[in-house]
Amino acid sequence: HIENEYLQPYAIYDLKMKEIYMAQSQIRRNIGQALENNELQVYYQPIFSAATDKIVGAEALIRWIHPEKGMISPDVFIPTLEKNGHISVLDKFVSDMISLFLHRRHDAGKKVVPISMNISRMDFYDPDMLSALVDEFSNDEFLCSHKMLELTESAYISINNLDLHPLRKIQNQNVRILLDDFGSGFSSFSTITDYDFNILKLDMEFVRSIGKNPKIEAVLHTIISMAHELGIKVIAEGAETNEQVNFLKSVNCDFIQGYYYSKPVPQDVFEKMLDEL
Numbered sequence: 001h002i003e004n005e006y007l008q009p010y011a012i013y014d015l016k017m018k019e020i021y022m023a024q025s026q027i028r029r030n031i032g033q034a035l036e037n038n039e040l041q042v043y044y045q046p047i048f049s050a051a052t053d054k055i056v057g058a059e060a061l062i063r064w065i066h067p068e069k070g071m072i073s074p075d076v077f078i079p080t081l082e083k084n085g086h087i088s089v090l091d092k093f094v095s096d097m098i099s100l101f102l103h104r105r106h107d108a109g110k111k112v113v114p115i116s117m118n119i120s121r122m123d124f125y126d127p128d129m130l131s132a133l134v135d136e137f138s139n140d141e142f143l144c145s146h147k148m149l150e151l152t153e154s155a156y157i158s159i160n161n162l163d164l165h166p167l168r169k170i171q172n173q174n175v176r177i178l179l180d181d182f183g184s185g186f187s188s189f190s191t192i193t194d195y196d197f198n199i200l201k202l203d204m205e206f207v208r209s210i211g212k213n214p215k216i217e218a219v220l221h222t223i224i225s226m227a228h229e230l231g232i233k234v235i236a237e238g239a240e241t242n243e244q245v246n247f248l249k250s251v252n253c254d255f256i257q258g259y260y261y262s263k264p265v266p267q268d269v270f271e272k273m274l275d276e277l
């Protein structure tokens, strides 16, 4: 239970913990209402080609714009939704918004780029959400080539038998899978060889070490070369500085996502960016 987890380790729990706890219990009660009130919005962070500096894709990122509290970070409410089992409601919403967006622009003959959505490992406990995804992709080649799924290593590891998993069906329809946050926490090299994903996303932690830690720079270079040998493309996350971008280009990183190029932006702003391509 959330109550115990958050309160027990702190003999004297400070104001900040109390605030987080309050925010989380409110989130539990209010997520359904927030959806109804249109407080949840899908933002898009463009992803750029390292070779051309042009937009070649985007990641969908949820934003909760609370009428009183303002913007609430996903890092605050996603973990809560993962614990209470409501994350799949949110992810289904994001998924539907992406499909609507892609189809609307495609039908109007406007420029589109592939968009990825984050799949929580807890989504795997919702068979309805997964079967909705499988159904949506079947008979829609356009969507299969334009909607992509981001999974972390922990999501992959939670799958018992990948051959029996809906993810396999989705991948068999040529939907691209991205391995998210590679290099954070207990990342393991074997993940790269154990699972069939198409694109590797280097975690921001790695990128932050550029210009500071030559060992990590060498590791970055090696991971990118290894990925390329295996036919996997690489996106670097969280590039903010000129130095980081220059280094990533020099080691042949394929794609870059970060504040250096653009923050996540609301849909209308993203559409203008696409129209100008």
Ligand code: C2E
Residues within 6 Å of the ligand: 045, 060, 061, 062, 073, 074, 075, 078, 087, 090, 091, 094, 118, 119, 120, 150, 180, 181, 237, 238, 239, 240, 257, 258, 259, 260, 264
């Ligand atoms: P993530 O999937 O690894 O997303 C990348 C995060 O890095 C985003 O944070 C993005 O805004 C941030 N970022 C990108 N470039 C930079 C940069 O140059 N500097 C800095 N400081 N940050 C950068 P965000 O949007 O706050 O999301 C945090 C995490 O919440 C995501 O990490 C993802 O794990 C989760 N999340 C966000 N939206 C969704 C969603 O719709 N569903 C699920 N299940 N999880 C989501």
Ligand code: MG
Residues within 6 Å of the ligand: 059, 118, 150, 180
């Ligand atoms: Mg992601």
Ligand code: MG
Residues within 6 Å of the ligand: 180, 181, 201, 203, 237
């Ligand atoms: Mg990430």
Ligand code: MG
Residues within 6 Å of the ligand: 181
């Ligand atoms: Mg992350």
